[in-house]
Amino acid sequence: MHIKSAEFVTSAVKPDQYPPPELPEVAFAGRSNVGKSSLINKLVNRRSLVKTSSTPGRTQLINFFLMNGDLSLVDLPGYGYAKVPAAVKKQWGPMVEAYIANRTNLKAVVLLMDIRRTPKAEEFNLMDWLRHHQIPMILVLTKADKLSKTQQSKQRKIAAEVLGVDPTDFVLFSAKSGLGTTVMWELIEQVIGQGIAAVEPDDPSLDCGSGVWPR
Ligand SMILES: Nc1nc2c(ncn2[C@@H]2O[C@H](COP(=O)(O)OP(=O)(O)OP(=O)(O)O)[C@@H](O)[C@H]2O)c(=O)[nH]1
Ligand SMILES: [Mg+2]
Numbered sequence: 001m002h003i004k005s006a007e008f009v010t011s012a013v014k015p016d017q018y019p020p021p022e023l024p025e026v027a028f029a030g031r032s033n034v035g036k037s038s039l040i041n042k043l044v045n046r047r048s049l050v051k052t053s054s055t056p057g058r059t060q061l062i063n064f065f066l067m068n069g070d071l072s073l074v075d076l077p078g079y080g081y082a083k084v085p086a087a088v089k090k091q092w093g094p095m096v097e098a099y100i101a102n103r104t105n106l107k108a109v110v111l112l113m114d115i116r117r118t119p120k121a122e123e124f125n126l127m128d129w130l131r132h133h134q135i136p137m138i139l140v141l142t143k144a145d146k147l148s149k150t151q152q153s154k155q156r157k158i159a160a161e162v163l164g165v166d167p168t169d170f171v172l173f174s175a176k177s178g179l180g181t182t183v184m185w186e187l188i189e190q191v192i193g194q195g196i197a198a199v200e201p202d203d204p205s206l207d208c209g210s211g212v213w214p215r
Contacts, residue, residue, distance in 0.1 A: 001185050004068050006044040011061040013095055019064050021105035024192035025072040029096065029126060030112030032078030035142045038175035039112060040065070040073055043184055050075055060088055062099055071192060072105070079122050096126075100133050108136040108191040108212060110184075115141040115155050115172070119162050127163065136212045138171065138187050139163075145174040169213045187212055 012018050028036045037050035044067060063075040076099065079092050100106070109130055113119055130137050141159060144152055152172060160167040171187070173180035191212055 001068070001071075001189060003044045003046075005066075006046055006049050006068075007066050008049070009064040009066050009072075011063050013061060013091070015098060015102045018062070018099075018103065019072070021103065023066075023070060023072045023105060024107045024194075025074060025103065025105045026108050026110060026188050026191065027074035027076050027099070027103075027106060028110045028112065029076045030078060030140075030142075031114070031117075031122065032081035032084075034078065034112045034114050035173075035175055036075055036078060036112055039110075039140070039142060039173060039184075040075055042175045042178060042181055043188075044073075060084070060091075062095065071188075074099075076109075097129055100129050100135060106135055107193075108138055108188070110138045110140055112140045112142050112173075113159060115144050115147055115152060115159075119159055123163065131214070136191055136214075138184070138191070139165065139169055139213055140171045140173050140180070140184075142173040142175070144172045144179055145176045165213060 009019055010017070028040060030036055037052040040050045041047060041052065044065075049065065050063070060077045062077065065073045065075070067073060076096055077092060079096075100109070109126075111123065111126060111130075113123060127137065141152075141156060147155065153167070156167045156170055156172070159170065171180050171183050173184065
């Protein structure tokens with residue numbers, strides 16, 4: 001997809017603050033500091049559309065962005081950051097579940113996991129909610145640049161086993177190298193039901209998966 005315009009729309013904590021559900025929407029979820037904002041910035045080719053930080057847990061709101069006036073991308077708050085105040089932590093589950101349960105225009109959730117970490121309870125829970133609400137998922141192992149190719153495929157197998165999916169169900173991504181960017185756009189275009197616009201040959205990898213899950 002060629003991004004001609006990308007703009008911040010609004011932040012919300014509850015459904016009556018969401019923008020009208022008029023456009024196809026794709027949301028990005030995952031542990032705090034996993035690289036959600038970096039992935040969105042890489043996809044839209046903007047260095048700082050979405051705030052990124054080395055201090056995890058900064059993004060505690062649901063942030064809506066508009067692409068080309070016809071696609072909505074949502075940066076969901078991250079979970080699992082120890083230093084977030086207890087009150088904010090308690091808010092995370094209800095805030096994200098309310099979003100998943102109520103957002104009629106939500107076409108898929110991109111679930112990001114750090115390729116160096118084995119998925120845990122938070123990832124299982126999120127996948128359960130999404131399955132329950134029948135929201136397709138795009139499973140991403142990010143920060144792939146932090147590991148060698150051998151380590152990447154090892155971690156990919158471990159994550160697949162833990163989550164009960166196939167290793168090829170994961171997209172390998174790196175906001176640093178751009179690995180997986182083309183695949184991500186193909187999958188997003190698939191879930192929003194739009195034809196694939198000119199896919200830029202920017203992807204340095206031949207083996208970065210994958211598909212929308214469940215198939
Ligand atoms: N090497 C490497 N670093 C990354 C990658 N993606 C993100 N980072 C770094 O990881 C840190 C966190 O990235 P963010 O994009 O802010 O993570 P986030 O998931 O949005 O974090 P919260 O908003 O706090 O939940 C930053 O220092 C990024 O530069 C990646 O693919 N490779
Ligand atoms: Mg963020």
